[in-house]
Amino acid sequence: MSTSTAPPDPTPEEIKAAKEKEQAEQSALPYKWSQTLEEVDLTVSVPSGTRGRDLIVDIKLTGLKVALKGKEPLFEGTLYKPIHLDDSTWSLSDSTLEIHLDKSNKKEWWPHVLTHHPKIDVSKIQPENSKLSDLDGETRGMVEKMMYDQRQKEMGLPTSDEQKKMDMLKKFQDQHPEMDFSKAKINM
Structure with a gap:
């Protein structure tokens, strides 16, 4: 019989060291990046005076390449996940190249932009707080129902599903007064 134990929680020193290592690795990248669940944004410093026609910015469904014409790429590789090409763009302002990538899967965080980084x-x-009004109708309805049911439980009252069952029984009782419902039970 074997028993497995979970690894011990990391110490504050190990957490700090891991965070510092991650920050060092990220600051060494040739770009800075941020993300939401829907999109990834990169900023790349380019030499002063660089114009759009001096750049090669190749955004593909699963790849990205950025280079100055006639030079080795600043970076290129395979994206972590596919993107929507039609909604992904780039722009150049002063000496900063900004790249906007629209994620295909809008329900996950990317651990990196390019798979080799x-x-x-x-x-x-x-994650940033979202509002109920940001959700689509079906999701919003589901969240509102969950919130209502949680409040009902906290007050010791029936949830929406339990109330529906009780209402159905009451309606059935009203339609069938000749029946004895004194021992009827509702499984909740």
Whole structure:
């Protein structure tokens, strides 16, 4: 009989060291990047005086290449996940190239932009708060129902599903007064 034990939680020193290592790896990249669940934005410093026609910015479904014409690429590689090409863009302002990538899967965080670059710990990402009005109708309805049911439980009252069952029984009782419902039970 074997028993497995979970690895011990990391010490504060190990957490700090891992965070410093991640920050060092990210600052060594040839770009800075940020993300939401829907998109990834990169900023790349280019030499002063660089114009759009001096750049090669090749955005593909699963790849990205950025280079100054006639020079080795600043970076290129395979994207972590596919993107929507039609909604991904780039622009040049002063000596900063900005690249906007629209994620195909809008329900996950990317641990890195290009697969050969160091990863970040996506479990530490604190997502921005969203509003119910930001959600599509079906999702919003589901979240509102969950919130209602939670409030009902906290007050010791029936959830929406339990209330529906009780209402159905009451209606059935009203339609069949000749039946004895004194021992009827509702499984909740």
